[in-house]
Amino acid sequence: MNNPVLPSWVLTLVCADRVGIVAGVSQFLADRGGFITDSQQYADREAGRFFMRVAFEATDERMTATEQLQAEFNAIGARFAMDWLITSAREKPRMLLAVSKGSHCLADLLHRWQTGTLAVDIMGVVSNHPDMRRITEWHGIPYHELPPNGDKGAQEAALLDIFDRTRSDYLVLARYMQVLSETLVGQLEGRCINIHHSFLPGFKGARPYHRAHERGVKLIGATAHFVTADLDEGPIIEQAVERVDHRATAEDMIRIGRDIEAQVLARAVGWIADRRVLLNGGKTVVFR
Incomplete structure (x- = not known):
C-alpha cells in the first residue's frame, strides 16, 4: 500500500532580530503536527535583521489548507512584526x-x-x-x-x-x-x-x-x-x-x-x- 504524499509548505520571514523567533516558529509548527524538513536562518547583526526559511510537511489532519495556516500564523507574524509568507511547496512561481x-x-x-x-x-x-x-x-x-x-x-x-x-x-x-x-x-x-x-x-x-x-x-x-x-x-x-x-x-x-x-x-x-x-x-x- 502506497503512502499518500504529505502536503508541504515553505515559510519565509524577515523581521527585526530578537530572542524567541525560532522558538516561536518551531512551537507553532509543533502544535499543528508540522514536521520540519529543512530550516535555515541568518542574523544580520549590523542591520539588526533576522532572516529565516523553513520547509515543513504535515504529519496528520491538523495541517491541510494553506489559507488556514496563513490565518493562524498571523498572530506570530504580528508578535514579531514579521514580513512573512507561507506558500505550498507545490506552488510554482x-x-x-x-x-x-x-x-x-x-x-x-x-x-x-x-x-x-x-x-x-x-x-x-x-x-x-x-x-x-x-x-x-x-x-x-x-x-x-x-x-x-x-x-x-x-x-x-x-x-x-x-x-x-x-x-x-x-x-x-x-x-x-x-x-x-x-x-x-x-x-x-x-x-x-x-x-x-x-x-x-x-x-x-x-x-x-x-x-x-x-x-x-x-x-x-x-x-x-x-x-x-x-x-x-x-x-x-x-x-x-x-x-x-x-x-x-x-x-x-x-x-x-x-x-x-x-x-x-x-x-x-x-x-x-x-x-x-x-x-x-x-x-x-x-x-x-
Whole structure:
C-alpha cells in the first residue's frame, strides 16, 4: 500500500532580530503536527535583521489548507512584526521571460523548464525582435513581439499589461537588451531579475568581450541580480567566474561568457522558485 504524499509548505520571514523567533516558529509548527524538513536562518547583526526559511510537511489532519495556516500564523507574524509568507511547496512561481536576439539564456531556461528541472510556470516570452519566436513557440509558450517603434512608453505599457494579464510573479530579463524606465522598474520592484557579464562597470556598451580581450582580461564572469533604477547595480543573487589566459580569442571569451550567463541565471531563477532568496536592503540573503 502506497503512502499518500504529505502536503508541504515553505515559510519565509524577515523581521527585526530578537530572542524567541525560532522558538516561536518551531512551537507553532509543533502544535499543528508540522514536521520540519529543512530550516535555515541568518542574523544580520549590523542591520539588526533576522532572516529565516523553513520547509515543513504535515504529519496528520491538523495541517491541510494553506489559507488556514496563513490565518493562524498571523498572530506570530504580528508578535514579531514579521514580513512573512507561507506558500505550498507545490506552488510554482509564474515567470514572464524577456529576450532580445541572444538565445543562450532563453534556450537554457526553456530546456530546464521542459525537462522539469526548473520548478516555475513560464507564462510567455516578450521580445523587441522576432528572432526567438520559433524556439519559444516550439516549446508551446506564447511569444509577444513588442518592437519599440520609437515609443518606449507604449512598449513598456504593453509589457506590463502582459505581465499583469498572465498574473506573473516575476519578469526575468534573459538578455533583454533594453534599459527599463525608472517607472517600470518601480512597478516591478523585487520582481525583476537580470543577467549580465561581470566586466561591468569596466567595459560598458558595445563589444565588451572584444575590449576585454584587448586588455588581456583573465577572468570572465556573470552576475544575476534584482533590477533597480541604478543600471546593473541591483541586489546580487548569484555570480560565477571562469579563468582564461592569453590563448583565448575574443570569440572564445564570448562562448565562455554565454555559458556562464546561462548557468548563473538558471541558478538564480531556481533559488527564487524555491523561495531561497530574501532581500536585505541593497543585497540579498540566499539560503542554499
